[in-house]
Every structure is written in structure tokens, then in C-alpha cells.
Amino acid sequence: MAGIKYLSGFGSEFASEDPKYPGALPVGQNSPQKPPYGLYAEQLSGSAFTAPRQDNKRSWLYRIRPSVIHKPFTKYDDSKYLTHNWNEQHPNPNQLRWQPFNIPLEKDGIVDFVNGLHTVCGAGDPCSRNGIAIHVYVCNGSMKNSAFYNSDGDFLIVPQQGRLKVTTEFGIMIVDPNEICVIQQGMRFAVEVDGPSRGYILEVFDGHFKLPDLGPIGANGLASPRDFLTPVAHFEDKEIKNFKIIDKYQGTLFVALQDHSPFDVVAWHGNYVPYKYDLKNFMVINSVSFDHCDPSIFTVLTCQSTKPGVAIADFVIFPPRWSVQEDTFRPPYYHRNCMSEFMGLILGSYEAKEGGFLPGGASLHSMMSPHGPDGGCFEAATNAELVPQKVAVGTQAFMFESSLSMKVTKWGEITCQKLDPKYYECWQSLKKHFNEKLKL
Known part of the structure; x- marks a missing residue:
């Protein structure tokens, strides 16, 4: 403007x-007699x-x-x-x-x-x-x-x-x-x-x-x-x-x-x-030979606790970027965490939740509550050819991550009437793939 x-x-x-x-x-004195x-x-x-x-x-x-x-x-x-x-x-x-x-x-x-x-x-x-x-x-x-x-x-x-x-x-x-x-x-x-x-x-x-x-x-x-x-x-x-x-x-x-x-x-x-x-000025680092980089590589700002390396709060983003993978699973892995993870979506469609996670909405994965890609995302990523790919195009998701165990307010859980009772269903389609005769 x-x-x-x-x-x-x-x-x-x-x-x-x-x-x-x-x-x-004033020059040379912060509080002069007559500013x-x-x-x-x-x-x-x-x-x-x-x-x-x-x-x-x-x-x-x-x-x-x-x-x-x-x-x-x-x-x-x-x-x-x-x-x-x-x-x-x-x-x-x-x-x-x-x-x-x-x-x-x-x-x-x-x-x-x-x-x-x-x-x-x-x-x-x-x-x-x-x-x-x-x-x-x-x-x-x-x-x-x-x-x-x-x-x-x-x-x-x-x-x-x-x-x-x-x-x-x-x-x-x-x-x-x-x-x-x-x-x-x-x-x-x-x-x-x-x-x-x-x-x-x-x-x-x-x-x-x-x-x-x-x-x-x-x-x-x-x-x-x-x-x-x-x-x-x-x-x-x-x-x-x-x-x-x-x-x-x-x-x-x-x-x-x-x-x-x-x-x-x-x-x-x-x-x-x-x-x-x-x-958009954030410089992304994300080339993976195997496993998956921790979300700490996407940290914009942090407020540290008194424990070294442990944050009261991190502000983390998942911006558009080239994802270059080699013999590894591309989306975030299934995970249980000693941190609380609150996610929001500014625009677009988050890569690990293509459906019900919408701009202006949010999610909360509390301490040690398991989470990760939904069924469709898992199947697609498991069978995808691992070629360089531009991910999160037109999207901006973020996360507020904290070492504290958060509780939801009455407005957040009841009054706003926006809590999705079927969220758990996004993982129910994950199938058993175990086969004792199948070996890589």
C-alpha cells in the first residue's frame, strides 16, 4: 500500500x-529534560x-x-x-x-x-x-x-x-x-x-x-x-x-x-x-535420501523454554517446494509425539490431507495421539514413482507446535459447532499389508 x-x-x-x-x-540521551x-x-x-x-x-x-x-x-x-x-x-x-x-x-x-x-x-x-x-x-x-x-x-x-x-x-x-x-x-x-x-x-x-x-x-x-x-x-x-x-x-x-x-x-x-x-521469503531445505526430515527444518520463529532445544512454541510452515526423494516414503511418517501439534491452512490443499482439512479450519494432534497421512495419501505415496516433484503448489499450511499439553475450550469443542466427528475415519481405510512370504 x-x-x-x-x-x-x-x-x-x-x-x-x-x-x-x-x-x-533526541541524540545521545534517551530522556532529556526537554525532548x-x-x-x-x-x-x-x-x-x-x-x-x-x-x-x-x-x-x-x-x-x-x-x-x-x-x-x-x-x-x-x-x-x-x-x-x-x-x-x-x-x-x-x-x-x-x-x-x-x-x-x-x-x-x-x-x-x-x-x-x-x-x-x-x-x-x-x-x-x-x-x-x-x-x-x-x-x-x-x-x-x-x-x-x-x-x-x-x-x-x-x-x-x-x-x-x-x-x-x-x-x-x-x-x-x-x-x-x-x-x-x-x-x-x-x-x-x-x-x-x-x-x-x-x-x-x-x-x-x-x-x-x-x-x-x-x-x-x-x-x-x-x-x-x-x-x-x-x-x-x-x-x-x-x-x-x-x-x-x-x-x-x-x-x-x-x-x-x-x-x-x-x-x-x-x-x-x-x-x-x-x-x-514466501522462507528458504526451504528439503532433499531426502531416506527417511523424512523433521518439521523443525520448516521453523520460522520459536519461543524457547528453559530446557535447551525444547520450545514453548514453534511456528512452522509447509510451503511450496521441490521434494526430491530417494527410496523413501514422501509424506510425513506416522507419528506419536511428546509435543502438541495445532495445524491451520491459509490456502490450498494440504499434501497429507487432501480432503477434509480446509482453509480457515484447523486440527489438533495432542501429546502421544498418533497421526499421519490418510489412507488415500498412503496408498498413492507408497506406489508413486520417486521422481523430483513440486509439492504444496498453491498451498500454505502451518503448525503451532508446543511442548505443553493443551486443553480445548468449551467454544472450541462445543459452541463453535465446527469439530468434525468423523475425522478419525480418514485412517480407517488403511489396510493390512503384512505377508510373511513377501520380502523386499
């Missing part, structure tokens, strides 16, 4: 000022002050009014299905699949991004800062005279249908399907849509997302830091009566009123920023 500008890089120190106000960024243009200096911290330098996250904002100018918070009841109550339902170890989640119709009235948040599953506790939640958003209208922020953790937003215009304190991001954006803890933002919109959200209560280590892959695989974009400073100086500031705090929404727009940051610098990434 014309007029939207970005800075590039990941985890670096950024600096930006509205080009109409040169010198708005340029009569602005206020305000720091947004995403880590403990004493965190090691490589982990220390903070940005300085130079704004027209400090964000402390608001009236007291009160309970906000317009979002009915956002929850962190994992005890609503009895645990369910079955393989679960959801048909595409409904987007509100015109007759339902205007539903914006915040009111359209629905929690599907999750684990842990935002109070102790350990855990995750998986939400979907379904909306048909833009946020008006309101802004949202999350005190509990970071949002990784995956649009599936509809473009998002995300206005943040740092500037504006345009996020299309097949792109993602991350809004980190405490950052205020508003979402405008240009029609019916739907997508997925991975929320982490622990730490922040980072690029995975590359190990023997070397310097140039997977997602490149330079392809992550953060907005250039852009502000509005507006007095708006009863502007709503909505805060998600300990899993509950609260609202405070103020008489001005919070998007009044004229300049900023730091390494704690919102950012976006285009999934």
Missing part, C-alpha cells in the same frame, strides 16, 4: 522518526531491566502525551469467547479437526478484531508467565476509536482471509494472507479490515519469539533476518472523546477511556518492536 514504509532486520536496534519532524529523536518538539519520553520494556544484553528488550517512545493519561480500567464484556480457563472441558486425547470457522455475517452486526477473538485451546498460566493460547479471529468490521494491548504475552497473527491494516504506536503495517505479524507484549494496536476476515493467533506467555538456531544448516537457511519488517514512525495528533484502551490482563479484558488517540508517537528507537514477515 502506498505510503506505508518499513525498516528491515530482526532483533536489531532500530530508530525512526516521522519525516515531517526531523530531529524528533524535541515538547514531546514526552516513555520507555516500553519487554524484558527485565537486568536481562543479559542479548536478551534485553526495550524501546524509547517520544510521544505527544504519555500513555498514563487514562481513566480507571473496568471490566470489558464484549468479547465472549476469549478465555484462559483450561478447565471448562474434560481432557480429550482424540485427534481433532475443525471445519472452517464461521465469519460473522452482515445480519450479525459489526464484529471487530477484539470482539471476534475466540480461544480454541491452550495451556499454562499468564500470571506465572508460562504457557500458550491459540485463538482464531473472525470479524467483519474495523476497530473504531479503540486500541488493544496484551499484558499477558506476545501475539503472532496469521491472516487467512482478508487484509489487515495494523496501526501500532510504532507505525502502520499492512498484513496480507501468507504474511504474518507479531505484536509483542504491551504494544498498543488497532486493526482495520476491508471485508470479512479470518485468521489464527499464537499467544506465548513466556519470553518472546526469535529466529531458530541454524546449526549445521549454516548461515543462509530458513527465514532471513533482513526479511522481517518493522514500521516507520507515523503518528496522529487527535483528540477523541472516550477513546477505548482495551487491555488483556490475566486472561480477562478491561477497558479504560481517554480523550486522545494513543498512536501519537512521533519518533522511537529500540529493539522491542512490532514486525511482519512474508512467508
Whole structure:
């Protein structure tokens, strides 16, 4: 979109000022006695002050009014299905699949991004800062005279249908399907849509997302830091009566009123920023001599736990790619895992589930619940000639993978009425092939 500008890089120190106000960024001192243009200096911290330098996250904002100018918070009841109550339902170890989640119709009235948040599953506790939640958003209208922020953790937003215009304190991001954006803890933002919109959200209560280590892959695989974009400073100086500031705090929404727009940051610098990434820029590695590469080779971002190599959450994609196989089974193998795997589909048809797994839907394979290709996929792949093949053309599937054992909410299991009771049937056609006289 014309007029939207970005800075590039990941985890670096950024600096930006509205080009109409040169010198708005103080030089050499973060909080001078009198900042340029009569602005206020305000720091947004995403880590403990004493965190090691490589982990220390903070940005300085130079704004027209400090964000402390608001009236007291009160309970906000317009979002009915956002929850962190994992005890609503009895645990369910079955393989679960959801048909595409409904987007509100015109007759339902205007539903914006915040009111359209629905929690599907999750684990842990935002109070102790350990855990995750998986939400979907379904909306048909833009946020008006309101802004949202999350005190509990970071949002990784995956649009599936509809473009998002995300206005943040740092500037504006345009996020299309097949792109993602991350809004980190405490950052205020508003979402405008240009029609019916739907997508997925991975929320982490622990730490922040980072690029995975590359190990023997070397310097140039997977997602490149330079392809992550953060907005250039852009502000509005507006007095708006009863502007709503909505805060998600300990899993509950609260609202405070103020008489001005919070998007009044004229300049900023730091390494704690919102950012976006285009999934088509991911550099895929996938040549197989035998067996099958683990999905970790498709990791875009990770939020690590305190155990080395174990993630609170990984964001993994399965993009279009050349699949070059030699004497091995091409699709994902049958599998039981000590991780939880939530999958979604942005567009196209997922290669291991050609039928009932649809864009805008989802699946959850919980810890140690077996899963893998359906019957038709197995038969076709077993008998296919192993020649180089372009797979997942016109498709983008993704996975939220977690070391935590997730529980499904009442909305996810009952209220949404999208759970497919026949999902298990996709494996029932798998035949017995054992023959004691048959030897390769």
C-alpha cells in the first residue's frame, strides 16, 4: 500500500522518526529534560531491566502525551469467547479437526478484531508467565476509536482471509494472507479490515519469539533476518472523546477511556518492536535420501523454554517446494509425539490431507495421539514413482507446535459447532499389508 514504509532486520536496534519532524529523536540521551518538539519520553520494556544484553528488550517512545493519561480500567464484556480457563472441558486425547470457522455475517452486526477473538485451546498460566493460547479471529468490521494491548504475552497473527491494516504506536503495517505479524507484549494496536476476515493467533506467555538456531544448516537457511519488517514512525495528533484502551490482563479484558488517540508517537528507537514477515521469503531445505526430515527444518520463529532445544512454541510452515526423494516414503511418517501439534491452512490443499482439512479450519494432534497421512495419501505415496516433484503448489499450511499439553475450550469443542466427528475415519481405510512370504 502506498505510503506505508518499513525498516528491515530482526532483533536489531532500530530508530525512526516521522519525516515531517526531523530531529524528533533526541541524540545521545534517551530522556532529556526537554525532548524535541515538547514531546514526552516513555520507555516500553519487554524484558527485565537486568536481562543479559542479548536478551534485553526495550524501546524509547517520544510521544505527544504519555500513555498514563487514562481513566480507571473496568471490566470489558464484549468479547465472549476469549478465555484462559483450561478447565471448562474434560481432557480429550482424540485427534481433532475443525471445519472452517464461521465469519460473522452482515445480519450479525459489526464484529471487530477484539470482539471476534475466540480461544480454541491452550495451556499454562499468564500470571506465572508460562504457557500458550491459540485463538482464531473472525470479524467483519474495523476497530473504531479503540486500541488493544496484551499484558499477558506476545501475539503472532496469521491472516487467512482478508487484509489487515495494523496501526501500532510504532507505525502502520499492512498484513496480507501468507504474511504474518507479531505484536509483542504491551504494544498498543488497532486493526482495520476491508471485508470479512479470518485468521489464527499464537499467544506465548513466556519470553518472546526469535529466529531458530541454524546449526549445521549454516548461515543462509530458513527465514532471513533482513526479511522481517518493522514500521516507520507515523503518528496522529487527535483528540477523541472516550477513546477505548482495551487491555488483556490475566486472561480477562478491561477497558479504560481517554480523550486522545494513543498512536501519537512521533519518533522511537529500540529493539522491542512490532514486525511482519512474508512467508514466501522462507528458504526451504528439503532433499531426502531416506527417511523424512523433521518439521523443525520448516521453523520460522520459536519461543524457547528453559530446557535447551525444547520450545514453548514453534511456528512452522509447509510451503511450496521441490521434494526430491530417494527410496523413501514422501509424506510425513506416522507419528506419536511428546509435543502438541495445532495445524491451520491459509490456502490450498494440504499434501497429507487432501480432503477434509480446509482453509480457515484447523486440527489438533495432542501429546502421544498418533497421526499421519490418510489412507488415500498412503496408498498413492507408497506406489508413486520417486521422481523430483513440486509439492504444496498453491498451498500454505502451518503448525503451532508446543511442548505443553493443551486443553480445548468449551467454544472450541462445543459452541463453535465446527469439530468434525468423523475425522478419525480418514485412517480407517488403511489396510493390512503384512505377508510373511513377501520380502523386499
